[in-house]
Amino acid sequence: MAALTTTKDRYLAEFEALERQGALRSPSWLTPLRRSALARFAAAGFPTTRDEDWRYTNLAPLVASAFRPAEGVAAVGLLPTTLERLSVGATGWPRLVFVNGRYSARHSSPGPLPVGVRLSSLAEAMTIDGDVVARHLARHAGWDANVFADLSTAFARDGAFLHLPAKTSSETPIELLFVATTPGVLAQPRILVVAGPHSRATVVEHYVGLTDDAYFTNAVTEVVAGPGASLDHYTLQEQGAGAFHVATVHAALEGDSAFSACAATFGGRLNRTTLTLRFGGEGGQGALSGLYVVGGHQHVDHHVTVDHAVPRCSSRQLYKGVLDGSARAVFNGRVIVRPDAQKTDANQTNKHLLLSDGVEVDSKPQLEIFANDVKCTHGAAEGQLAPEAIFYLRSRGLADATARTLLTLGFAREIVDRIAVESIRAYLDGTLRARLRAARATKEMS
Amino acid sequence: MLSIRDLSAGVEGKTILRRVNLEVRAGEVHAVMGPNGSGKSTLAQVLAGHPAYTVTGGQVRYLGQDLLAMPAEERARAGVFLAFQYPVEIAGVSNASFLNAAVNELRARQGHPELDAMEFLGLVDERLKLVEMDRSFLSRPVNEGFSGGEKKRNEILQMAVLEPKFAILDETDSGLDIDALKVVAQGVNRLRRPDNAIILVTHYQRILQYIEPDHVHVLFDGRIVKSAGKELALELERKGYDWIREEVAATQPTGA
Numbered sequence: 001m002a003a004l005t006t007t008k009d010r011y012l013a014e015f016e017a018l019e020r021q022g023a024l025r026s027p028s029w030l031t032p033l034r035r036s037a038l039a040r041f042a043a044a045g046f047p048t049t050r051d052e053d054w055r056y057t058n059l060a061p062l063v064a065s066a067f068r069p070a071e072g073v074a075a076v077g078l079l080p081t082t083l084e085r086l087s088v089g090a091t092g093w094p095r096l097v098f099v100n101g102r103y104s105a106r107h108s109s110p111g112p113l114p115v116g117v118r119l120s121s122l123a124e125a126m127t128i129d130g131d132v133v134a135r136h137l138a139r140h141a142g143w144d145a146n147v148f149a150d151l152s153t154a155f156a157r158d159g160a161f162l163h164l165p166a167k168t169s170s171e172t173p174i175e176l177l178f179v180a181t182t183p184g185v186l187a188q189p190r191i192l193v194v195a196g197p198h199s200r201a202t203v204v205e206h207y208v209g210l211t212d213d214a215y216f217t218n219a220v221t222e223v224v225a226g227p228g229a230s231l232d233h234y235t236l237q238e239q240g241a242g243a244f245h246v247a248t249v250h251a252a253l254e255g256d257s258a259f260s261a262c263a264a265t266f267g268g269r270l271n272r273t274t275l276t277l278r279f280g281g282e283g284g285q286g287a288l289s290g291l292y293v294v295g296g297h298q299h300v301d302h303h304v305t306v307d308h309a310v311p312r313c314s315s316r317q318l319y320k321g322v323l324d325g326s327a328r329a330v331f332n333g334r335v336i337v338r339p340d341a342q343k344t345d346a347n348q349t350n351k352h353l354l355l356s357d358g359v360e361v362d363s364k365p366q367l368e369i370f371a372n373d374v375k376c377t378h379g380a381a382e383g384q385l386a387p388e389a390i391f392y393l394r395s396r397g398l399a400d401a402t403a404r405t406l407l408t409l410g411f412a413r414e415i416v417d418r419i420a421v422e423s424i425r426a427y428l429d430g431t432l433r434a435r436l437r438a439a440r441a442t443k444e445m446s
Numbered sequence: 447m448l449s450i451r452d453l454s455a456g457v458e459g460k461t462i463l464r465r466v467n468l469e470v471r472a473g474e475v476h477a478v479m480g481p482n483g484s485g486k487s488t489l490a491q492v493l494a495g496h497p498a499y500t501v502t503g504g505q506v507r508y509l510g511q512d513l514l515a516m517p518a519e520e521r522a523r524a525g526v527f528l529a530f531q532y533p534v535e536i537a538g539v540s541n542a543s544f545l546n547a548a549v550n551e552l553r554a555r556q557g558h559p560e561l562d563a564m565e566f567l568g569l570v571d572e573r574l575k576l577v578e579m580d581r582s583f584l585s586r587p588v589n590e591g592f593s594g595g596e597k598k599r600n601e602i603l604q605m606a607v608l609e610p611k612f613a614i615l616d617e618t619d620s621g622l623d624i625d626a627l628k629v630v631a632q633g634v635n636r637l638r639r640p641d642n643a644i645i646l647v648t649h650y651q652r653i654l655q656y657i658e659p660d661h662v663h664v665l666f667d668g669r670i671v672k673s674a675g676k677e678l679a680l681e682l683e684r685k686g687y688d689w690i691r692e693e694v695a696a697t698q699p700t701g702a
Contacts, residue, residue: 389536392534406539
């Protein structure tokens with residue numbers, strides 16, 4: 001316990017130091033939010049495995065490591081070839097680039113965008129679009145028990161801001177690239193997406209680590225979808241092998257709006273994604289999916305909560321994991337159907353493909369249904385590659401390893417195929433194939 | 447081409463094949479018939495190299511090589527093909543990418559460059575006609591949601607694309623209606639060449655009306671107990687398998 005207190009105190013001292021230096025200069029409305037978030041963090045500290053929400057995810061290695069806030073790290077430039085290699089989209093996609101958590105204007109190209117649509121760093125938005133940011137940043141429910149969101153709010157400085165006024169739509173997806181280059185850094189990107197009524201956009205958050213040493217990314221994304229808005233949100237996580245990646249995504253949906261989220265996880269040592277989708281108006285639709293392909297001692301934890309607070313909304317969850325080595329996956333899918341939320345249609349599926357005997361899976365559906373006229377289903381499955389399928393492919397001349405790769409790709413295809421944007425699908429497919437090739441090479445060497 | 451000598455094999459500790467002998471020469475079609483449980487499918491699986499089956503004795507020479515020493519994929523690359531009795535469904539893998547991977551694997555082994563997308567489609571289009579399938583088959587996941595007839599046709603499509611030297615068709619006729627049977631048989635006949643050979647494993651004589659065998663063998667209780675020309679198939683059709691059982695009982699002293 002002493003160690004945990006010390007670490008907590010370090011963050012608190014860091015906050016005081018940054019504030020003294022004026023690094024957390026902020027609009028007046030933000031100061032009380034920072035203070036209260038910090039107070040909650042100070043009171044709660046980092047969760048332990050005694051907390052139900054963190055039972056299977058041990059944060060001790062994260063808590064034991066000392067990280068420096070990005071503010072104290074010298075700006076790092078990226079080579080054009082590196083940027084090119086890491087682009088998900090075609091040239092011409094609006095893109096913001098962050099290096100070690102800090103916005104890099106010279107690597108970014110925030111346009112072209114339709115008239116009225118605002119895409120900028122969060123720091124800039126706080127001055128230029130102050131009232132929209134003030135109305136939404138850290139204002140939406142669900143933060144009360146999330147220490148990492150509190151930590152983010154307390155330190156909120158850099159990140160991305162996207163505002164789509166009513167009836168605007170960005171046909172080209174918007175790419176947010178977060179590159180970690182320096183070991184030991186704490187990056188806390190904060191992303192705020194405000195979609196006005198009947199607006200549309202696709203946002204890609206792409207995390208890449210260029211170092212395999214330890215660093216910590218604590219990302220928080222808030223999505224606010226107005227009536228009839230439609231937002232597709234992708235996360236491609238290719239963090240370095242030593243990375244701690246904690247992501248909190250909160251989507252607040254008004255009536256008849258649609259939100260989709262697809263999270264692909266390949267990198268990182270310890271990953272935790274806490275995704276909350278809250279329906280605030282009737283007719284909302286949520287489609288949440290995830291694909292994680294991990295090995296070694298990687299740990300991936302998805303905590304998904306869908307809150308059906310109003311009637312006639314539908315939610316779909318499909319999470320699939322491929323686990324090799326001694327990897328560990330945690331999936332907790334919570335669906336709340338509140339007493340008023342009649343005609344709710346919710347389903348949830350979580351499947352794992354286990355490629356080694358050393359892996360471990362904790363998958364738990366949590367359905368809390370308080371309305372009676374609803375349709376809610378859930379399913380979970382775990383399995384290995386079918387020996388009959390392997391033999392079938394081998395009998396056509398494919399090597400054992402090729403057969404296994406093909407079948408593994410087949411398992412993942414369900415997620416890849418549902419990606420509507422061709423270049424995102426192609427990037428994910430390429431990353432997936434490269435990942436499986438690398439895993440195969442490692443196996444053949446050992 | 448293929449020479450099976452005293453082959454004994456089983457699965458899960460149970461002996462199924464007992465000293466099977468069979469010679470197959472290039473250009474020949476052999477029918478292996480027999481009642482259920484006689485070991486027909488085991489013979490097919492053992493020749494294709496299914497790892498669940500254990501060979502307990504004997505040997506199989508294929509084009510001068512020790513077939514049983516080769517893993518399944520090596521056998522396929524050397525031209526051995528098994529049309530499965532129960533083709534396996536493979537989720538998320540399209541028929542096209544599966545065929546493409548198989549073709550290019552074979553080509554790589556033969557020192558040929560990979561086919562590009564256009565060349566591959568050109569090849570497959572032509573072979574699709576052979577089994578009266580259309581291109582939509584290619585984008586569907588392998589065998590998933592296929593009808594019984596579609597699965598069997600898909601096996602013959604693979605055979606047509608991979609052009610094996612030696613093919614074993616394991617009850618490819620079972621579960622087919624007469625139209626599908628004709629399509630499958632016609633596909634197989636067009637693939638018959640003087641330099642390849644086929645073993646047709648079947649329970650019924652029906653398919654032999656369309657694919658004429660050079661030799662017919664009866665497998666009974668893990669042994670080939672009778673071999674003759676195609677007229678044997680008709681005799682089996684007429685008389686069933688009981689007379690074989692009686693004949694075997696009469697010729698084999700107890701305890702042998």
